[in-house]
Amino acid sequence: MTNFRLRVFGVTAAAGLAAALLVPGSAAADSCSAGHSCFYDNGNFTNLLWRAPACGSYNLGDSNQFNPPINDRISSVDNNSPSTITYYDWRGFWYELGSTSPYQRTLMGSYDNTIDRVDISC
Numbered sequence: 863m864t865n866f867r868l869r870v871f872g873v874t875a876a877a878g879l880a881a882a883l884l885v886p887g888s889a890a891a892d893s894c895s896a897g898h899s900c901f902y903d904n905g906n907f908t909n910l911l912w913r914a915p916a917c918g919s920y921n922l923g924d925s926n927q928f929n930p931p932i933n934d935r936i937s938s939v940d941n942n943s944p945s946t947i948t949y950y951d952w953r954g955f956w957y958e959l960g961s962t963s964p965y966q967r968t969l970m971g972s973y974d975n976t977i978d979r980v981d982i983s984c
């Protein structure tokens with residue numbers, strides 16, 4: 863079994879634990895190939911929206927970069943890369959929601975379907 867650390871944003875510790883317990887073996891989860899960051903529409907690391915091609919800053923609502931846009935859709939992230947991923951919501955300015963450390967996975971919790979931009983450290 864993959865030994866990964868799971869973070870859940872914006873929920874109580876008890877709720878976070880419950881959410882973490884929903885993905886023990888991740889039998890149904892899609893795998894994210896080594897060195898990449900994968901962003902999923904569903905909260906159990908399934909229905910891949912996007913696999914980041916490289917580090918950098920990505921505006922998920924920019925139709926020049928994403929067609930169709932994938933802002934307000936990310937529900938879980940598998941960061942199988944050495945980069946730190948930082949998440950932002952557009953609230954008239956870029957509001958920082960949190961981040962995922964290298965080689966960790968994150969359930970978006972109360973930030974489900976909220977992320978508009980990701981910065982992937984180089």
Ligand SMILES: [Ca+2]
Pocket residue numbers: 902903904934935936937975
């Ligand atoms: Ca979603």
Ligand SMILES: [Ca+2]
Pocket residue numbers: 933934951952975976977978
């Ligand atoms: Ca948003």
